[in-house]
Amino acid sequence: MSVETTTESAPAPRKGTNILLGLTLLGLLLALWVALGFATNAFWSPNNISNLLRQGAMTAILAVGQTFVIITAGIDLSVGAIVGFTSVIVAWLLQAGVPLWASIILTLLIGVAIGAFHGFGIVRMGLPPFIITLATLTSLRGIGLLITNGSTISISHEGFTNFSRADFLGIPSLFWMVILVGIPAFIFLHLSRFGRYLFAVGSNKEAARLSGVNVDRTIYLAYILSATCAAFVGLLLASRIGIGNATQAEGWELQAIASSVIGGTSLFGAVGSVHGPLLGAFILATINNGANLLNVNSFWQRIITGLLIIIIVYFDQLRRRGSR
């Protein structure tokens, strides 16, 4: 009779797996960059690199916010619509002569309000996150179109539109924004007790509640952070394209979810990090960028992205499954 030997990993310390996954993703990203460098000369041109960093930056910020929500075992489908909507709001405010600082703060506050509304729908009305954020997705696009009458609002504020083209220390300002969001996000999720509460709520709401965690407040917090990140990206996008347009950022919510999942976040909740989704977003951006440079049909890009999600998440599952 044959002796079976199954090799399986112990339920390794999660700290270890987090770092391991981070390194794997970083390795994948670097490998992609090296490979693309060989495949096409244009890839390493300064122009292309800053373009890539700009492309990736906005998804990355959305993905971080999205990850907070997914860790609580929720989902935020509205982030793409919030980006489009807030780009309209900021353009409208600026054109109405509101000072820049006030426009920015008001726009971010609108993000906070939308997130709070999601929290209200989930906590008080008992709606599933999928439903309430789906509802906001379509309504916000509608409201944005009403405000603009179906067209766009151009932004004539020079300082605002120049920001996205500017560099600082040779690195695009948009990429600095990732760092600006990423560091506090890291401290929040990995070093503070509120981050732990997100994980606890995502793992077992009842156990968290009986342990004195304010579950309702934690859920509000997650959705507010996600929507505020999205409003922030709305500002960046408006600055980048110089207009407010409610139909912009179509499908970005899926990009954000994909980045998050590639970055090791579990859609069942209680598993995730900040660095994972950031790397995930830049991996996706690199693939799109490389495919453009290599003249790959854009239809193929979508297919490749889909396959990539399956492959990466599948390997992640294999790694996690230690118990059989």
Add this chain to the structure above:
Amino acid sequence: MSSLEELSRRHEDQAGLAESDTVPRGAPILELRGLQKKYGLVEALKPVTVSFLAGEIHAIVGENGAGKSTLIKLLTGVIRRTAGEVFWCGKPVQLATPTEAISRGINAVHQEVVLCPHLSVAANMFLGDEMNRNGLMRKAAMEKAAQAVLDDLGFHLPAGARLESLTIGQQQLVATAKAAMRGIRFIIFDEPTAYLTRQESAQLFRLIRRLRDQGVTVVYISHRMEEVFELADRVSVLRDGTHVGTRLIGETNENELIALMINRSIEQIYHKEQVPAGDVIVETKGLSGPGFEDVSLTVRAGEIVGLYGLIGAGRSEFALGLYGRQPVTAGEIFWEGRKVSIPNERVAMALGIALAPESRRDQGLCLNLPIGLNINLPVLKRLSSGLTIRRGDAARNAERQIADLRIKTPSRHVLASAMSGGNQQKIVIGKWLSHGARLFIFDEPTVGVDVGTKAEIYRLFGELLKQGAGIILISSYLPEVYELADRLHVFRGGRLVASHDHRAATHEDVLTQAIGS
């Protein structure tokens, strides 16, 4: 022929259990030779050699984490062995999948119920083995058959009810009925009485004896020695993943088994610290809420107040009401003499109440998070300076509970789901010990906990009392509350029906009051 036999016959015909796959009563039916299981580096089961005889009740005992459940999961194909051989009726077998195990007639009722909460009792019992006609499911016929089996077994359960509407104990009985229905040769019970009431246990024991009389081999895992001596023909002891001995039940005694299990002896399991009762910590007057009515009791410093009753008698509901998890509809709570209202858990914790809840899986633990985080969850605020957690302090706090309660784990980073049942229970307790409180409510604190650790937990109760805390101890295990409680309250149907001082009533009195007749 009873409906149970009828149904199990149906299954045997379907599975086509070969006639050659039988052995005479008393001959080895299942033999394990050098069976081993590693989870990564953790050797849950070191090579184990043991054989089970046809038609015997074979008990397995051992400390938490000794490898009992692992052994069961190997035999039922839930996990695969790392090395070793298994012989079924003298022939080597793989037992690689649950389907293979079931088709050979090996079934188990696992420690944690694994059924579908949203399906009906009948649907659960027939899951994977539905009755069909022309490709359509015969729902009514299944429900009728399921009801007949339940009645036949003496379990008073409605086959049409949704599973989640039942108590954990009742769900365990459904799992038992499901296993018993499936044409079995060999059935394993992993701590089946942990969540059962006395009568439910008695029904289960009748079923187990009946199965044995039909020639079925029964493996029975329990931490309760009196059950082992009541039921078993032989008993095997596991310690740290090794098989340290098998005894005929008539040739051994409790002390020998405990010594084999933990390699030392325990003088006294129920050690009761004599602490003079102090001030009143909490007093409820006519407290009512969902599932309990008009409950008045007091808890003093240095005193254990025991709540005994059948499962579903309203004790846990009362605890949740007092803790602010469920709304209180009438009555008053006085905390240290002051009238208070406790609208939510955080207010309760701030007053100084800690609740270690009944179900470790549903209420006690975040299973897919590390042990350390689970222990620290209630005290993260205390472990934080400003926004960030003081990692060193958090690590020390978790390590201390792991050491004090002897939680068997290689590291605090291991996920709670990788712990054995008893060790999970210890995490729930450790969580609240590290939080500290004036009033501790322990709801079934020793379910699935081994004798040695039980004694340790009772000793810790004594420590808490000496520090001036009061304890509400909810237990369905009469000896525990009976021996430990300074004052024992009996619940029935959501009401407090009787109260006794320490050992003032007999077991029988208390039981009768709990059942009500």
